Amino acid sequence: MEKLLEVKNLTKVFTMGSILSRVRLTAADDVSFYIKPGEIFTLAGESGCGKTTTAKIILGFEEPTSGTIIHEGKDRAETKGKKVWQEEGIQAIFQDPFGTFNPLRVVDRYFFETVQNFKLAATKREAIDVIDETLRLVGLSYEEFAGKYPSEFSGGQLQRVSIARALLTKPNLLIADEPVSMVDASLRMSIVNLFKRLKEEGNLGVLYITHDLATAYYVSERIAIMFRGNIVEIGPVEKVLMEPKHPYSQLLRESIPEADPTKRWSKRIVLAETEEEEYMRVGCKFAGRCPHVMNICKEQAPKDIDVDGVLVKCYLYNGTSATPRQ
Amino acid sequence: MNETILRTEGLKTFYILDVFGTQKIVKAVNDVNLNIRTNEVYGIAGESGCGKTTLLKALAAAIEPPLRLVDGYIFYYVDGKAVDVATLSPEAKRKLRLDYIAYVPQGSMSALNPVIKLKETYQDFISSHVSGKTKEETIQLAEQHITELGLPPKILDSYPHQLSGGMRQRVTIALAALLKPSIIIADEPTTALDVVVQRGVVQLLMDIQKRLKNTIILVTHDMGVQANIADRVGIMYAGKIVEESTTEKIYGVPQHPYTKFLIDSLPQFGDKSTRQSVPGSPPSLIDLPSGCAFHPRCPHAMGICTEQTPDLITLDTDHKVACWLVGGEHGKTA
Numbered sequence: 182m183e184k185l186l187e188v189k190n191l192t193k194v195f196t197m198g199s200i201l202s203r204v205r206l207t208a209a210d211d212v213s214f215y216i217k218p219g220e221i222f223t224l225a226g227e228s229g230c231g232k233t234t235t236a237k238i239i240l241g242f243e244e245p246t247s248g249t250i251i252h253e254g255k256d257r258a259e260t261k262g263k264k265v266w267q268e269e270g271i272q273a274i275f276q277d278p279f280g281t282f283n284p285l286r287v288v289d290r291y292f293f294e295t296v297q298n299f300k301l302a303a304t305k306r307e308a309i310d311v312i313d314e315t316l317r318l319v320g321l322s323y324e325e326f327a328g329k330y331p332s333e334f335s336g337g338q339l340q341r342v343s344i345a346r347a348l349l350t351k352p353n354l355l356i357a358d359e360p361v362s363m364v365d366a367s368l369r370m371s372i373v374n375l376f377k378r379l380k381e382e383g384n385l386g387v388l389y390i391t392h393d394l395a396t397a398y399y400v401s402e403r404i405a406i407m408f409r410g411n412i413v414e415i416g417p418v419e420k421v422l423m424e425p426k427h428p429y430s431q432l433l434r435e436s437i438p439e440a441d442p443t444k445r446w447s448k449r450i451v452l453a454e455t456e457e458e459e460y461m462r463v464g465c466k467f468a469g470r471c472p473h474v475m476n477i478c479k480e481q482a483p484k485d486i487d488v489d490g491v492l493v494k495c496y497l498y499n500g501t502s503a504t505p506r507q
Numbered sequence: 508m509n510e511t512i513l514r515t516e517g518l519k520t521f522y523i524l525d526v527f528g529t530q531k532i533v534k535a536v537n538d539v540n541l542n543i544r545t546n547e548v549y550g551i552a553g554e555s556g557c558g559k560t561t562l563l564k565a566l567a568a569a570i571e572p573p574l575r576l577v578d579g580y581i582f583y584y585v586d587g588k589a590v591d592v593a594t595l596s597p598e599a600k601r602k603l604r605l606d607y608i609a610y611v612p613q614g615s616m617s618a619l620n621p622v623i624k625l626k627e628t629y630q631d632f633i634s635s636h637v638s639g640k641t642k643e644e645t646i647q648l649a650e651q652h653i654t655e656l657g658l659p660p661k662i663l664d665s666y667p668h669q670l671s672g673g674m675r676q677r678v679t680i681a682l683a684a685l686l687k688p689s690i691i692i693a694d695e696p697t698t699a700l701d702v703v704v705q706r707g708v709v710q711l712l713m714d715i716q717k718r719l720k721n722t723i724i725l726v727t728h729d730m731g732v733q734a735n736i737a738d739r740v741g742i743m744y745a746g747k748i749v750e751e752s753t754t755e756k757i758y759g760v761p762q763h764p765y766t767k768f769l770i771d772s773l774p775q776f777g778d779k780s781t782r783q784s785v786p787g788s789p790p791s792l793i794d795l796p797s798g799c800a801f802h803p804r805c806p807h808a809m810g811i812c813t814e815q816t817p818d819l820i821t822l823d824t825d826h827k828v829a830c831w832l833v834g835g836e837h838g839k840t841a
Contacts, residue, residue, distance in 0.1 A: 227701040228672065335788055336555060362699055365554050365728045370772050370784035377781075392701035399774040399782070422776060436706040438731030440773045442754040445735050452673070452707040 184251070185386045186239070186354055187215040191248035193234055206460050208234040210410040212248070218353065219384040221376060223397040223418070225433070226407035232390045235407075236358050239388070240273055252354070272347035276359040278339035282331040288342055289327050295349050312349070318383075319345045319375055337368035344375065354386045355379075361396060369393075373400050394437055398422045406430045409459050409466040411482075416491030426493045428471045465496070473497055509544040511584055512689060512722050513566065516540060518579035520565045523572075533792045535561035537746035538579070540819070543722060545689070548712075550737030550754070551726045552769065554789050558746040559726045560613060563694050566724065567610040568592040568600050583607065605636050609683035613694040618679055619667040625678060626663040629685070636686060649685075655718075656681050656711060673704030677711050684715045691715070692724045697732055709736050730769055734758055739825070742766050745790055745800035748819060752826040762828040764805050799831065807832055 193209040209231045216222045224232050237243040239250060241257075250257040252271065275281055282288055292312045295301075302308040313323035319341040331339055340360060347355060357376070361369040373396045379385045391397055397404055398418050405415040406427065414427040425431045432450065451470050453459050459466050468478040477496050485492045486499065517540060522533035535558040543549050551559050561574065570576050570593075582589040585607060592600070604610070612618065620628055629649035633640065640648070650660045658677060667675055676696060683691055693712065697705040709732060716723050727733060733740050734754060741751040742763065750763040761767045768785040787804040790796055796803050802812040811831050819829040 227703050338788070366730060366769075366773065368554070368784050370774070370782050373774075374781065374784075394702065395774045395776065398776055399779060433702060436702040437776075438702075438705075438709075438729065438735045439775075440730045440734050440758060440770050442734045442758050446706060446709070449710065450703065450706055452704065 183218060184215045185218045185220070185253065186388070187249075187251040188235070188239065189213050189249045189251070191235065191238060191250070192246045193231075193238060193243065194246045204457075204461075206457070207410050209238070209245075212407075212410075212412055214405050214412065214415060216354065216386050216388060218386055219380055220403070221380055221387040221389055221401040223389045223391060223401040223404040224407060225391055225394055225397055225404060227392055227433075229409075230407045231410040232407055233358055236273070236356050236388065236390055240271060240356060270350070270352040271354045271356065272350060272352040273356040273358065274340070274343050274347050274360050277363050278334075278336060278343050279331055281343045282339070284331050286330070287328055288331055288334070288339075289329075291346055292349060295346065299350050301349065315345045315349050316342075318348060318379065320371075321345065337364050337371060340364055340372055341375065344372075348379070348383075348385075352385070354388065356388045356390070358390045359392070360389075361391065361393060369396060376400055394422060394433060406433065409462075411466060411494060412492075413467070413494045414491060420489065420491050426488055426491060426498065427467075427495050428473055428497070429467045432470075465494070509546055510587075511542055512545045513543040513584065513724075514541065514582045514589070515566070516580045516582070518562075518565060518581060519577040520561060520570060520574055521577050522561075522574050531793055534746050534795060535574075535792055536565055539746075539748055541566075541741070541748070543690075543724060545722055546716075546720045547738045548716060548723045548725060548736055550733040550740040551724065551743055552728060552730060552733050552740060553743035554728060554785070556789050556792070557743050558792065559728075559743055560694055561746075562743070563610070563692050563724070563726055567608060567692055568595070568603070569610065605632065605683075605688060606686050607688055608690045608692065609686075609688040611680055611683045611691065611693045611696060613698070615676065615679040615694075615696070617675075619675060621667050624664060624666055629663065629682065632682060632685060652685055653678075653681060656684070656714060671704075673700050673707060676700060676704075676708055680708065680711055680715070684719065687719050688721065690722045690724065692726075694726045695728070696725070697727060697729065705732070712736065730773055742769065745795060746792060747800070747829065748827075749801070749830070750828045751819070752828075756826050762822065762826070762833045763801075763830045764807055764832070765801050799829075 191209050191212040192207065195206045195208055197204045197206060212235055224235065226232055234243065238245045282291065293308060296308045296311060302311050309323055316322055316326060321341060326342065334342060361372050364372060376387050377400055380387060389397065389401055401418055403416065404418045404421050405412045406421065406429065408429050414421055414430045421430060422434060425434045453470065459469060462468060464480050465478040465483055468474050475496060483494045483496050485494055488498050517538055518536055519538055520536040522535055524531040539562060553559055564570060564574065565581060568581065576593055581592045583592055626646055626649060630645050633645040633648060649663060653660050653663065658681060662670060662678065680696060697708050700708060712723060713736060725737060737754050739752065740754050740757045741748045742765065744765050750766050757766060758770060761770060772782055772784045774782055785804060790800055798814050799812045799817055802808040809831060817829045817831050819827050821827050
């Protein structure tokens with residue numbers, strides 16, 4: 182099977198504190214996944230679970246402590262030292278579109294700069310054509326965008342502008358880090374539908390990083406649920422989200438508010454007191470909040486177990502194919 | 508039926524801006540009549556830029572230039588007596604706040620003073636509203652309050668940056684509930700939080716409401732959160748309430764096309780069919796479309812929609828809607 186991007190055993194350790202009280206925090210712990218060409222792959226999990234760290238490493242902003250990243254059959258180690266986004270067809274968009282652009286700068290200048298840096302056009306006329314063509318992909322046009330400052334766009338529009346900026350260089354992989362969490366729920370669909378269309382028409386691979394499982398289910402084929410640096414469950418969305426196996430995935434799935442007043446939350450949940458505490462935990466990181474916790478969970482970290490085509494890191498499935506008690 | 512605790516009458520608050528000699532008027536809240544009752548969670552929903560936050564500012568009596576109260580009244584019912592807020596002196600307003608009404612603004616997780624510990628923030632709040640307490644007593648009160656709401660008391664000894672966003676959000680909500688106010692106004696308290704923490708924040712709001720039996724006015728664009736917590740929901744569009752009813756009716760039998768769009772645009776599990784967001788974008792509040800402000804985006808727009816603004820009419824008990832499709836003299840159902 183052809184793979185667009187493969188991440189193998191990626192580990193990133195941050196050290197914090199002074200020399201005397203050094204704390205080692207494993208932000209990404211043995212993370213492995215792959216993305217096929219023209220596929221939308223979701224990396225989901227709560228804030229501070231290592232999603233963004235993983236994205237930064239793929240984009241080359243951070244060096245991994247260990248592990249390999251293979252993009253289009255090329256090992257990242259070979260392009261080391263060069264600018265990843267210039268050497269490879271990877272582009273990124275971020276959570277806050279108003280933070281992406283300088284508020285005192287006209288947005289179209291970013292586009293002309295990109296055209297210049299990547300030598301996409303020889304003259305200004307040509308550059309405008311290239312920019313207009315890309316803007317049309319996201320449902321905007323050059324006329325309604327030229328000479329405007331970021332504040333003159335709405336949040337949804339500006340996010341589409343930042344997607345157009347990323348598409349200008351014709352990447353084959355788009356890293357979208359929480360692209361819809363700052364956008365109105367009603368406008369979210371326009372961004373997510375855009376990913377779907379780009380995937381179908383342009384064969385664009387997308388790494389969709391989010392905590393919004395509803396849009397993840399809607400848009401992607403495969404999903405990985407991340408918790409405190411570990412991928413705890415990975416598989417097709419239909420299986421992972423419709424019948425979540427890991428207790429953490431179950432909690433995430435239950436916590437999505439449904440637009441139906443008859444389906445209110447009845448169970449109470451326990452929130453983590455601090456992130457650090459969970460990162461420092463020996464064994465399964467979820468043990469402190471898990472309703473099915475056993476002794477072994479607190480001693481040893483669980484390994485991946487294949488249950489019905491889904492990889493799950495949980496002792497509940499050790500040796501059996503039983504489903505956990507609800 | 509519960510008694511009224513807060514009422515507005517034809518409320519109009521506009522931002523009046525002077526841009527290089529030309530006056531621009533942003534009609535952020537345009538003729539809003541609300542009747543909020545005791546012991547209920549009232550949700551206000553709508554897209555960004557429809558005037559939700561401005562309405563809350565007006566309700567909290569925090570109208571400051573360039574925002575101006577153009578017309579209408581805001582009444583607080585303090586001990587059963589109606590008080591016209593606009594006539595109060597700043598000192599009287601300050602006294603009402605935190606004790607009678609508490610406001611949790613948007614992005615309130617960044618509202619805490621970053622250079623002092625949380626217990627000092629609590630002390631500031633307590634000492635400015637309750638007199639005659641020693642330092643030890645105030646800290647004790649804060650600790651007791653935090654524990655009651657299920658937050659770890661050790662956070663009082665930390666600085667805001669040491670806590671996660673969700674924890675800070677819960678601390679500010681707890682702070683707002685400190686003096687047991689009759690009304691808590693929360694502006695987008697769960698936006699930009701992930702789903703599990705969001706559920707924790709909603710859980711905290713519900714706990715407070717159950718304990719104090721007070722009123723919560725909750726603004727959020729997330730229709731899922733509204734469905735989970737609100738007793739009644741008002742849908743706001745371009746500075747007006749276009750539909751208002753009990754949560755069951757808003758989600759069960761929505762009447763306004765805009766409400767239908769808001770609910771239908773949410774993706775559902777087990778259904779991968781293509782969903783559309785509301786077409787177009789919200790109108791500019793400086794230059795509103797004629798007639799019904801929603802007509803340029805409405806699939807059912809008729810001739811009358813471009814000419815006259817529909818009134819908010821009562822369909823049956825507790826269900827009000829402003830749309831020419833429903834009720835009105837030219838009415839026909841969609």
